[in-house]
Amino acid sequence: MTAEPDIDSIAADLRYKLTARLADAGRLHSPQWRAAVEAVPRHEFVRRFYRETDAPGLTTWAPVTPELSGAEEWLRQAYADDTLITQFDGREIDWTDPQPISGAHPTSSSTLPALVVTMLEELHVHDGMNVMEIGTGTGYSTALMCHRLGARQVTSIETDPDIAARARDALNRCGYAPRLIVGDGLAGDPGGAPYDRTIATCGVRHIPHAWVRQTRPGGIVLTTLRGWMRSLGLVRLTVGHDERAEGRLVAGDPSFMIARQQDAPESLGMIPGPEAGVSRSTPYGPDTLTRPGSGFVAQLAMPGARFFTMPADDGTPCTYVLDDESFAVLTPKSGDEWHVRQGGSVALWDVLEDSLDTWRAADSPMPTEFGVTVTAKDQRVWLGSPDGPNWRLPIPAEDTDSSA
Structure with a gap:
């Protein structure tokens, strides 16, 4: 008879190995966070999950459970x-x-734990601080904060009731009882404010000003900025006394799902007809939208845009950039040149080229050379300093403070 695997011993060994890998990679520095990663059983928060496969064609995920994969492989x-x-x-x-x-x-x-611990390190917490977490998810990062600060110091908000229920069960199994709220994380938690730290485990197109108002002066708001085309980066803001927050991007392109309340509409909009718009040549092709540096700038320049590629009726590959009623269509020309045809209220490709010129004139800086300023009425990403070149983040009217 084959002996049953000792789940607890195997898991403890795997936690120590994970902790060592994160420390060796320069992701984990603080002894307190290292102790949390060594202690919190991640497998309790992912008893069943899917992992991406390398199957060709459409992206495919395969289920992983102790029953399907065996307990040791699952762990x-x-x-x-x-x-x-x-x-x-x-x-x-x-x-x-x-x-x-x-x-x-x-x-x-x-x-992925490397990103989780990077964010927790960047939160710069100290004993006795209280934290508001936006996006409980599985509850794993919540548990790490409970271990580091004490469960009474942690409030976590999850918009999905089913996800919240699973997280609560997992946290209870591990002996943690933070304050868990099912609701709109973008609205924060005014009843528990002010918080020393606010951390979001989802991407946002702009910083909800409620997070700034609910974080005490001198406190930190840490979140990922992203758009409908790509992520911009992890930003750490320090809150001032006038409900203003300012800070820099501290890491480029972390992969977080966008907050559901800010997700893109299902419809991409109307595809322009073949004769619509005004054509000209451009040195920038579709790869401008996907390369690390220029893609970052494209997201800043066209915050409401999305793009896709499909052939025209004659087979010519066309890349469509759509933003409400404005559009740009890219087609091959010759050599390094492309045709762009654009129309609508905003000349999207002109705006992009102007932003790329500004970026290149500054020697094509990395995302960590950019910063963000948030006020009750306006939010901007700036290059170099708050007085430098800047791009406005998209903020709906309902998220501005008309009394400010």
Whole structure:
């Protein structure tokens, strides 16, 4: 008879190895956070999950459970430095008969530990501080904060009731009882304010001013800025006495799902007709939108845009950039030249080229050379200093403070 694996011993060993890898990679510095990673059993928060496969074609995820993969393999994957998917398209997974999933949209996950600990280190917490977390998710990062600060110092908000319930169960199994709220994380928690630190484990197109108002002066708001085309980066803001917050991007392109309340509309909009708009040549092709540096600038320059590529009726590859009623269409010309045809209220490609010129004139700086200023009425990303070149973040009217 084969002996049952000792789950606790195997998991403890894997935690120590994960901690060592994160420390060796320069992700984990603080002894307190190191102790938290060594102590918190990540496998309790990912008892069942999906991992991306290398199957060709549509992106495909395969289920991983102790029953399907074996307990030891499940544990090995649970302690890998990978993002583990726990929900697709906002719907619960049928775990009675889990099957590979293709072409779906992940909507909840346990983020790769390297990014989790990077954010926690950048939060600069001290004993006795209280923290508001936006996006409980599986509850793993919540548990790490409970271990570091004490559960009474942690408030976590999750918009999805099913996800929140699973996180609560996992936290209870691990002996943590933070304050958990099911609600709109973008609205924060005025009842528990002010907080010393606010951390968001989702991407946002702009900083909800409620987070600034609910963080005490001198406190920190840490979140990922992103748009509908790509992520911009992890930003750490210090809150001032006038409900103003300012700070710099501290890491480029972290991968967090966008907050559901700020996700893009399903419809991309109307595709322009073949004769619409005004054409000209441009040195910038579609790869401008996807390369690390220029893609960052493109997201700043066109915050409401999305793009896709499809052939025209004659087979010519066309890249469409759409933003409400404005558009730009890119087609090959010759050599390094492209045709761009644009129209609508905003000449999107002109705006992009102006921003790229500004960026290149500054020697194409990395995202960490950019900063963010947030006020009750306005939010801007700036290059170099608050007085330098800047780009406005998209803020709906309901998220501005008309009394300010």
